[in-house]
Amino acid sequence: MSAPAARPKLAVFKFASCDGCQLSLLDAEDQLLDVVGLVDIAYFLEATSKIVDGPYDVALVEGSITTPRDEERIQEIRRQSGYLITIGACATAGGIQALRNWANLDDFIRTVYASPQYISSLSTSTAIADHVAVDFELRGCPINQYQLIEVIQALVAGRKPHTRTHSVCMDCKQQGNVCITVATGEPCLGPVTQSGCGAICPTYNRGCYGCYGPAKQIHAQSLTDHLIRQGTAPAEMVPLLRNFNSGAEPFRDESNRIESLT
Amino acid sequence: MSNRTIKVEALTRVEGEGGLYVQLDGDEVRDVKLSIYEPPRFFEAFLQGRKLEEVPDITARICGICPVAYQMSAVHALEAALGVSMTPEIRRLRRLLYCGEWIESHALHMHLLHAPDFLGFHGVTDMAAHFPDEVNRGLRLKKHGNELLEVLGGRAIHPINVCVGGFYRAPKREKLTKLLPDFEWGLEAAVEATQWVATLDFPDFSRPYEMVALHHPDEYAMNEGQVASTSGLSIDVRDYEQHFEERHVQHSTALHSVRQGTDASYHVGPLARVNLSLEQLSPRARQLADELDIDWPCWNPFQAIVARGLELVHAYEEAIEIIRDYRPIQPSQIKYTHHAGFGCAATEAPRGLIYHRYEVDRDGKIVFAKIVPPTSQNQQQIEEDLRDWLPRVIVDDDQQTALDCERLIRCYDPCISCSTHFLRLTIDRGEPA
Numbered sequence: 001m002s003a004p005a006a007r008p009k010l011a012v013f014k015f016a017s018c019d020g021c022q023l024s025l026l027d028a029e030d031q032l033l034d035v036v037g038l039v040d041i042a043y044f045l046e047a048t049s050k051i052v053d054g055p056y057d058v059a060l061v062e063g064s065i066t067t068p069r070d071e072e073r074i075q076e077i078r079r080q081s082g083y084l085i086t087i088g089a090c091a092t093a094g095g096i097q098a099l100r101n102w103a104n105l106d107d108f109i110r111t112v113y114a115s116p117q118y119i120s121s122l123s124t125s126t127a128i129a130d131h132v133a134v135d136f137e138l139r140g141c142p143i144n145q146y147q148l149i150e151v152i153q154a155l156v157a158g159r160k161p162h163t164r165t166h167s168v169c170m171d172c173k174q175q176g177n178v179c180i181t182v183a184t185g186e187p188c189l190g191p192v193t194q195s196g197c198g199a200i201c202p203t204y205n206r207g208c209y210g211c212y213g214p215a216k217q218i219h220a221q222s223l224t225d226h227l228i229r230q231g232t233a234p235a236e237m238v239p240l241l242r243n244f245n246s247g248a249e250p251f252r253d254e255s256n257r258i259e260s261l262t
Numbered sequence: 263m264s265n266r267t268i269k270v271e272a273l274t275r276v277e278g279e280g281g282l283y284v285q286l287d288g289d290e291v292r293d294v295k296l297s298i299y300e301p302p303r304f305f306e307a308f309l310q311g312r313k314l315e316e317v318p319d320i321t322a323r324i325c326g327i328c329p330v331a332y333q334m335s336a337v338h339a340l341e342a343a344l345g346v347s348m349t350p351e352i353r354r355l356r357r358l359l360y361c362g363e364w365i366e367s368h369a370l371h372m373h374l375l376h377a378p379d380f381l382g383f384h385g386v387t388d389m390a391a392h393f394p395d396e397v398n399r400g401l402r403l404k405k406h407g408n409e410l411l412e413v414l415g416g417r418a419i420h421p422i423n424v425c426v427g428g429f430y431r432a433p434k435r436e437k438l439t440k441l442l443p444d445f446e447w448g449l450e451a452a453v454e455a456t457q458w459v460a461t462l463d464f465p466d467f468s469r470p471y472e473m474v475a476l477h478h479p480d481e482y483a484m485n486e487g488q489v490a491s492t493s494g495l496s497i498d499v500r501d502y503e504q505h506f507e508e509r510h511v512q513h514s515t516a517l518h519s520v521r522q523g524t525d526a527s528y529h530v531g532p533l534a535r536v537n538l539s540l541e542q543l544s545p546r547a548r549q550l551a552d553e554l555d556i557d558w559p560c561w562n563p564f565q566a567i568v569a570r571g572l573e574l575v576h577a578y579e580e581a582i583e584i585i586r587d588y589r590p591i592q593p594s595q596i597k598y599t600h601h602a603g604f605g606c607a608a609t610e611a612p613r614g615l616i617y618h619r620y621e622v623d624r625d626g627k628i629v630f631a632k633i634v635p636p637t638s639q640n641q642q643q644i645e646e647d648l649r650d651w652l653p654r655v656i657v658d659d660d661q662q663t664a665l666d667c668e669r670l671i672r673c674y675d676p677c678i679s680c681s682t683h684f685l686r687l688t689i690d691r692g693e694p695a
Contacts, residue, residue, distance in 0.1 A: 016301040019277050020326020020419040026370065026386075027418060029405040033397070036387050047374070048385025049274035049668070066301045096323050099308040108307035113517075114510040121302055142326060142419040200416040204423045204431040209319065211420070239312060244323065 008057030011043035015063025020142040021088035054080030064090040078132035089141035094247030098125040141211040141244040167215040171199040213245035220254035275375040278678025298514040309631040330363035331611030333424040335618040343605025351591040361581040366407025367612035373400020380462040432594035449578040456571025468561040473534035519639040527642040530614030532569035544579035563673040600626035
């Protein structure tokens with residue numbers, strides 16, 4: 001896909017999500033007004049009531065697909081958008097709400113709502129890429145604002161965005177953290193989780209819970225075998241792999257494999 | 263006389279997505295529905311069976327703007343279930359974390375989301391060219407809140423350092439004290455911001471609200487206190503569900519909260535807090551409240567922006583005090599053992615009171631979860647406000663009427679993602695008669 005023209009029309013769309021990833025753009029306080037100068041913000045409900053009709057050069061899509069209406073809406077957004085970027089774990093892997101993929105939706109609805117007949121919801125929560133072609137994925141729950149600014153600046157400059165795809169484990173080594181798993185035996189998903197958070201969990205004395213999703217070229221089973229040998233119960237490994245990126249293939253498949261053994 | 267329908271398909275400058283539907287018969291308001299079509303995510307369902315230690319991380323994801331509110335409410339409710347009591351040091355550090363979220367959220371709403379309504383702009387993008395100093399101040403204050411959250415919570419959105427029992431790691435003193443020069447500047451800027459918003463042109467619109475908020479005799483309530491109201495209610499949090507009830511209505515994926523028995527609506531948020539706890543505000547905020555041209559208690563929802571300003575000042579002042587006194591705490595986390603139990607807690611999110619209740623089993627798994635966010639409590643109140651507000655703003659131009667409705671809705675700083683389990687304006691004026 002070729003890069004959009006100078007001062008591209010930018011749109012921000014939301015599906016099932018917490019709003020945190022699009023808030024990351026407003027959270028880039030120091031760069032916000034510069035970024036606003038680089039692009040023409042045409043549709044960003046959270047930030048402005050000015051709404052410009054499509055088509056759009058760049059669409060940032062937050063959230064996962066969980067309703068019949070949204071299944072249709074994402075198709076229309078794809079038709080209207082030149083370069084479509086998914087932002088965050090919901091859009092790239094279905095988010096925490098993808099836990100319904102292992103449950104009975106009717107039970108879920110009845111748990112929360114007194115009148116289930118009012119609720120229209122799909123039995124699954126799925127990533128945007130399961131529905132339409134996606135041009136670039138930005139990982140994380142929430143995304144890293146510097147990565148988001150990099151992606152926007154790269155698009156305006158007509159170059160490929162540069163984001164790192166190595167594991168949290170490497171960042172941890174660079175920061176000189178003592179390895180949580182080695183030192184305490186506590187399970188940590190750092191070896192299989194993509195960089196981007198700054199290895200904050202191990203830095204704050206806790207194991208990584210995988211909120212940036214699977215890193216490239218990982219072998220999840222090597223880690224889970226090791227953790228289980230070290231004393232983590234298989235039944236505890238399953239929820240660790242099934243949280244904010246439970247729908248990401250390597251985490252999903254490995255959690256299913258372990259579950260089938262227990 | 264003709265019937266007409268006015269619809270706002272998508273509310274803007276609010277968190278999350280919803281709309282508004284208004285049905286008019288001439289100048290008479292037939293129906294007002296704040297429709298929340300944000301897709302439900304079923305948090306209370308998938309929490310069942312999860313380890314209680316995961317709850318602060320999971321519930322944070324209900325809202326990207328106020329994750330700390332969810333984390334604080336969750337840990338206090340779970341600690342109540344486990345019978346864990348906090349040390350004064352952890353308690354203060356939790357207040358400091360909440361100060362970070364109040365600063366970030368209030369600075370954002372006052373400067374970037376709400377001020378454009380009073381000044382006639384679409385948002386920060388066009389306001390920045392005309393009010394660069396105010397926009398830059400808002401961004402700077404917001405950044406302070408985020409920086410505090412980063413030091414104490416690990417990151418601003420979905421902090422990772424909050425756990426049942428306290429914090430995974432206590433912050434180093436110098437990391438916090440490094441923030442002090444910015445916070446001292448921020449306190450003065452927050453005072454200026456509050457003086458500025460107090461001079462905005464407010465509609466003369468007061469309402470007979472029952473305002474509900476936590477109240478604590480010794481401090482401005484954030485994490486604990488009695489659930490109090492401007493009608494004289496004062497109850498223990500454990501009795502919350504005997505006095506407040508959630509209803510499921512057809513036009514919303516957010517549950518509506520009403521007063522038990524009377525089905526009356528009520529108002530939560532910064533205006534409720536300032537009205538109920540004016541005397542507990544920090545010295546600068548308390549003094550500023552008297553200096554402004556507003557009588558307290560205040561019943562005008564549009565002046566919630568001023569209440570936010572007072573709380574912004576309070577949050578800076580309290581944060582500075584806590585940071586100055588801070589010495590690294592040991593331990594940062596109180597140990598506990600799993601046992602079956604129930605626990606509930608209410609805290610004050612930037613948008614208002616939030617209530618959580620959990621049942622846990624002997625293995626530390628969640629058996630039952632109930633979460634009542636601020637916006638679902640305000641939803642019926644907003645609809646009732648609109649019924650009173652509409653006759654004043656109805657004009658032939660549907661778009662203008664819709665804009666005026668949105669202005670009222672934004673006074674509540676609604677958080678729609680949160681409330682789902684929230685809005686499009688649809689004004690139904692029907693077919694011409």
